[in-house]
Every structure is written in structure tokens, then in C-alpha cells.
Amino acid sequence: MKNRKKPFSSLERRDFLKILSLTGVGSLVTSKSAVASILSPAAASKVVVVTDTNATDKTAKKVNSDVVQTMVDEGIKNYTAIDNVGDAWKSIFPGITQNSIIGLKVNTLFSTRNTGTHPQVAYAVAEGLKKMNFGGNNFPENNIIIFDFYQNYLATQGYTINRSTTGVRCFPNSEYTTETYDIGGVNVKLTKIITETIDYMVNIAYLKHHFLSGVSLCMKNHYGSLQNPEISYLLHDSSRNGSPYIAAINSLEPIKSKQKFCIIDGLFGVTSNGPSGVPTVIPDKIIMGQDIVAVDYTGRELLKTLGLLTSQVNKTVHIDIAATTYALGTNEPANINVVDINTTALAIQDKAGDEDNRETFRNAPNPFGAGTEIRFFLKSAAHVDLSIYAYNGTRLAHLISRHLEEGSHTIRWNGLDASGNDMPDGVYLCELKTGNDTRSLIMQKFKP
Numbered sequence: 001m002k003n004r005k006k007p008f009s010s011l012e013r014r015d016f017l018k019i020l021s022l023t024g025v026g027s028l029v030t031s032k033s034a035v036a037s038i039l040s041p042a043a044a045s046k047v048v049v050v051t052d053t054n055a056t057d058k059t060a061k062k063v064n065s066d067v068v069q070t071m072v073d074e075g076i077k078n079y080t081a082i083d084n085v086g087d088a089w090k091s092i093f094p095g096i097t098q099n100s101i102i103g104l105k106v107n108t109l110f111s112t113r114n115t116g117t118h119p120q121v122a123y124a125v126a127e128g129l130k131k132m133n134f135g136g137n138n139f140p141e142n143n144i145i146i147f148d149f150y151q152n153y154l155a156t157q158g159y160t161i162n163r164s165t166t167g168v169r170c171f172p173n174s175e176y177t178t179e180t181y182d183i184g185g186v187n188v189k190l191t192k193i194i195t196e197t198i199d200y201m202v203n204i205a206y207l208k209h210h211f212l213s214g215v216s217l218c219m220k221n222h223y224g225s226l227q228n229p230e231i232s233y234l235l236h237d238s239s240r241n242g243s244p245y246i247a248a249i250n251s252l253e254p255i256k257s258k259q260k261f262c263i264i265d266g267l268f269g270v271t272s273n274g275p276s277g278v279p280t281v282i283p284d285k286i287i288m289g290q291d292i293v294a295v296d297y298t299g300r301e302l303l304k305t306l307g308l309l310t311s312q313v314n315k316t317v318h319i320d321i322a323a324t325t326y327a328l329g330t331n332e333p334a335n336i337n338v339v340d341i342n343t344t345a346l347a348i349q350d351k352a353g354d355e356d357n358r359e360t361f362r363n364a365p366n367p368f369g370a371g372t373e374i375r376f377f378l379k380s381a382a383h384v385d386l387s388i389y390a391y392n393g394t395r396l397a398h399l400i401s402r403h404l405e406e407g408s409h410t411i412r413w414n415g416l417d418a419s420g421n422d423m424p425d426g427v428y429l430c431e432l433k434t435g436n437d438t439r440s441l442i443m444q445k446f447k448p
Contacts, residue, residue: 045291045330045337047298050075052343055267055284062367063267065120065427065442067343071286072124072263074343079288086131086138092261092290093200098134103198103258104146107206107221108153110276114268117204119158119427121265121286122146123391123442125202126168141393146170147193149224158444160426166393176227183248186234189227194254201259203292207266207283207299209274209308213242214315216275217296218262219322222249241315247322250292256328262295263288271307281306293322293329294336360408361432367444371414374399374441376432381405385433388413396423415445 050071056063073085082088090096104125106117126146132139142165148154150173155161162170173191180187194201203218210216220242223229226249229236235245250256264287268279283306289295296319304313323331330336360377374386384404388397396417413430415423423445430441 045289045294045335046079046339047287047289047291047294047336048075048079048339048341049298049302050078050286050288050341050343051284053284054344056282057365057367058282060367061114061268061279061282062446063118063120063444065124065366065444066362068118068120068267068286069124069127069442070343072121073128074341075286075288076128078339078341084131085128086133089128090132096132096200098137098139099143100199101143101145101197102129103193103201104144104204105194105201105221105225106146106148106154106159106204107216107224108148108157108159109224110153114279115206115208115270115276116153116157117206117265118267119160120442120444121263121267122159122204123168123427125204125263127440127442141168142166144168145193145198147191148172150174150191150227158426158446160391162390162392164392167389167391170391173225173227181252181254183252184244186245188229188235188249190252190254191225191227194225194258198258201255203259203262205262205264205299206270207264207268207285207287207303208270209272209277209303209312210242211274212236212238212315213246213318214312215296215300215303215308215319217264217299218292219246219250219296219318219328222246222255225249225255241317243318243321244325246318247326247328250322250328251326259292261288261290262292264295264299266299266302269303269306271303272309272312291329291336293319293331295329296322297331297333297336298338361439361441363413363430363441363443367446368415369446371412372443374411374413374430375408376439377408378404378406378434382434384409385431386411387431387433388417389429389431391427391429396428 052067052071054064055067076088077083080088080091082091104122106122108116126144129144130139130141152172154170154172159170173193175192176189177195180189203221205218205221208216213220266283266285266287269281269283270277271280287295287298300316320331322328363372363374365372385401386399387395389395399411399413417423425446428443430443432439
């Protein structure tokens with residue numbers, strides 16, 4: 001992996017002050033390590049850890065989509081030191097054009113809820129990618145593909161399957177390469193989504209223990225990029241703890257060259273009985289960076305603090321092998337610059353100022369079961385269209401289309417489509433149009 005130029009390495013004083021102003025009073029809470037990242041340009045790999053205590057409903061064990069969107073947006077802005085979300089994401093993909101295809105590799109191997117990458121995290125990344133601008137045009141959402149293992153666990157985890165020509169695409173692996181790739185003496189086939197379809201890839205893993213390798217994070221996530229990895233006893237040889245195979249997979253050129261960013265969904269976490277075990281902790285965190293070894297190292301350290309047994313930590317040799325043998329990144333703490341940011345203050349500030357916040361557009365509860373209230377504020381009287389869409393671009397319900405006066409408004413959606421049918425659990429998009437202004441809101445319907 002080529003070392004990326006440090007975003008803070010050539011900051012001038014005015015830029016430093018700008019960053020402080022963005023993370024100061026009443027907004028983003030930034031740790032001392034954020035300042036260290038500015039003053040220590042020699043650090044090889046930056047990893048951003050975003051925390052927000054409002055990200056989850058601890059009792060119902062649900063994820064709050066709007067908070068997750070804020071976490072992902074603030075995380076990528078902090079990582080790149082670029083304050084525009086679209087421009088921040090665009091800087092991650094060298095040579096990207098409006099015709100490029102970006103794949104989001106998620107982890108949904110098991111059908112139990114909260115044991116894989118939450119759709120709210122993946123779709124929040126997709127929302128950010130859609131804001132990339134090319135000559136006045138946003139990046140086409142149909143050029144984003146969410147994918148995983150060939151069995152369709154995507155749907156059971158709450159993803160909306162979409163193979164159409166509109167909306168963010170989402171589907172499981174179905175075709176694999178004819179040629180095989182050698183990983184530590186084992187021949188494997190890769191999904192053609194990686195080898196032939198996409199130009200760039202974002203790896204979005206889940207924070208969890210694994211009985212074989214100690215942890216299952218971004219590197220282990222690529223077992224889901226292989227054909228039939230679950231029946232290969234070699235890849236799951238417990239005597240080797242997944243080594244060298246886990247690291248070797250990530251060194252394959254189709255993966256190594258296209259994978260540009262890594263994220264660990266740590267909203268919930270599994271510290272024992274993984275990878276299929278139910279969540280045991282709720283860290284309310286998202287970890288992100290470009291160095292896959294540094295990101296996984298940081299995820300492992302977090303799991304240790306949350307109760308991962310030493311005997312399991314000792315199995316995580318693939319992280320060290322990835323650094324020392326395959327040169328995929330750094331596992332040296334001194335060379336990993338962890339920046340902790342906390343977006344909880346942002347949510348608190350927004351909530352406190354709802355009555356006067358003229359950009360308010362949110363729904364509550366979120367996630368919701370029987371129904372949810374959509375709230376928005378109009379700066380002036382306007383004709384308003386409020387609609388609900390599936391992520392394939394299909395409009396499911398047209399809630400209002402009429403003239404409304406200036407001020408606060410609340411519209412309830414009962415989770416039904418235009419024909420009165422109860423919509424299935426999943427992630428939906430609420431779109432608010434007022435004149436030339438269009439705003440979007442990610443919502444999740446979930447009945448426990």
C-alpha cells in the first residue's frame with residue numbers, strides 16, 4: 001500500500017484555526033490526539049474514530065439513521081481535512097470520474113440482526129458519495145454497488161436488493177472468476193464484482209470476535225469476496241488462525257489496488273461467540289481510514305477494552321502478518337495516529353435549537369415500527385412535495401403536494417405504500433422538495 005500524503009502535513013496557520021473553529025464551541029468535540037495529528041505530520045497512518053451516544057437505541061437495540069449520517073460525514077471530513085462532504089470523498093479516489101463504479105463491500109454473513117454491517121452505515125456512505133460533484137453534476141447513485149457473500153443475507157440484514165438502472169444498487173455475489181488466485185498455497189476465485197465491475201472499493205466491516213482469527217474486521221471481511229469460503233477447511237484451519245490466508249487475500253491485486261477506504265461499523269459489537277453471536281456491547285463508534293492494517297489494529301484494540309479475552313487477542317496474528325510479511329500497512333502504535341471525535345454535541349445542539357433551526361428536517365422515531373413523524377421547517381411559504389422512496393428509486397408514497405406556510409410542519413407516515421400495503425422492514429429515503437431545494441432523509445423501518 002502506498003502511503004497517502006498526510007492531510008495535515010502542510011497546514012498553514014489560518015487552516016489550523018479553521019479546523020479548530022469547525023471543532024470548537026457547541027459543535028464537534030475533538031480529542032487531544034486531533035491536535036497531535038496536526039503537530040505530528042510524520043505519523044504514517046491516520047485512523048478516525050467517531051463516537052456518538054445517540055447513534056443507537058440501547059433498549060430496542062436499533063440504529064438511528066440520521067445520527068449515523070452525521071458520524072460518517074464528520075468522519076470523512078475530519079480524515080481528509082476537507083469541509084465539504086462530496087469533495088472529501090472525492091479526494092479518496094484518485095482519477096475518479098462521473099462514470100466510475102464504486103463498490104461497498106459489507107459484512108452480512110448471518111441472518112441475525114445486528115451481527116453484520118448495518119445498512120444505515122452503508123447507505124450513509126452512499127449518500128456522501130452521491131455528493132461528489134463533476135462539472136455541476138453529482139455522482140450517479142446507480143454507480144454505487146453494495147455487495148456481499150453469494151447467499152442473500154443482505155435482505156435479512158435490512159438492505160434493499162436492487163439490480164435496476166436507478167438508485168443505489170445492492171445485490172449478493174453471483175459470478176466468480178474463471179481463473180484462480182493463490183493465497184498462501186490455496187487457490188480461490190474472486191467475485192467478478194471486484195475484478196470486472198467496480199473501479200474503486202470501500203470496505204465496510206463489523207466490529208466482532210471470530211472463533212478462528214480472534215477478530216473479524218476489514219481484512220477478514222474479504223472472505224465474503226471469495227467463492228465458497230465457508231467450505232474450505234484450509235481457509236478456516238483453526239491451527240493457523242486464518243494465517244496467512246486473511247492477509248494474503250488482501251494482497252491480491254484486484255483487491256489491493258481498488259480498495260481505497262476502510263470502515264468498521266462499531267455501533268454494536270460482539271466480544272464473544274463470534275462471528276454469529278449476538279451483540280454483547282454497544283460502543284456507538286465508527287472507525288475509518290485508508291490503512292487497512294491500522295484500521296483493523298484500532299478495531300482490535302477497541303475490542304480488547306470492551307472485554308475480548310486475551311486468548312482470542314492472541315489469535316489475531318493476521319494483523320501482524322499483514323504488516324510485516326505483506327506490507328499492507330502498519331501495526332506499530334507509534335505509527336498510527338488515532339483521532340477521536342465525538343459528534344454527540346452536534347446532535348444535542350441541533351435538538352436544542354429545533355424551534356429556531358430553519359434547516360430542520362428529521363423524523364422520529366427512527367428506526368420506527370408502526371409509523372414515524374417527519375418534521376421540517378420552511379423559511380417562507382412554498383409548494384411542498386414530500387415523498388417516500390425505496391433505494392432503487394421507486395416512489396412508494398406521495399405524502400403531500402400542496403402549499404404550506406412558513407414555519408414548522410409535521411407529517412406522519414404510517415409505513416404504508418400508496419396502495420395501503422404495509423412496507424417491509426428496510427431502509428427508505430424521504431425526499432422533501434420546496435421550489436428548487438431538495439433535501440433527503442434516510443429512515444429505517446424495523447419491527448422487532
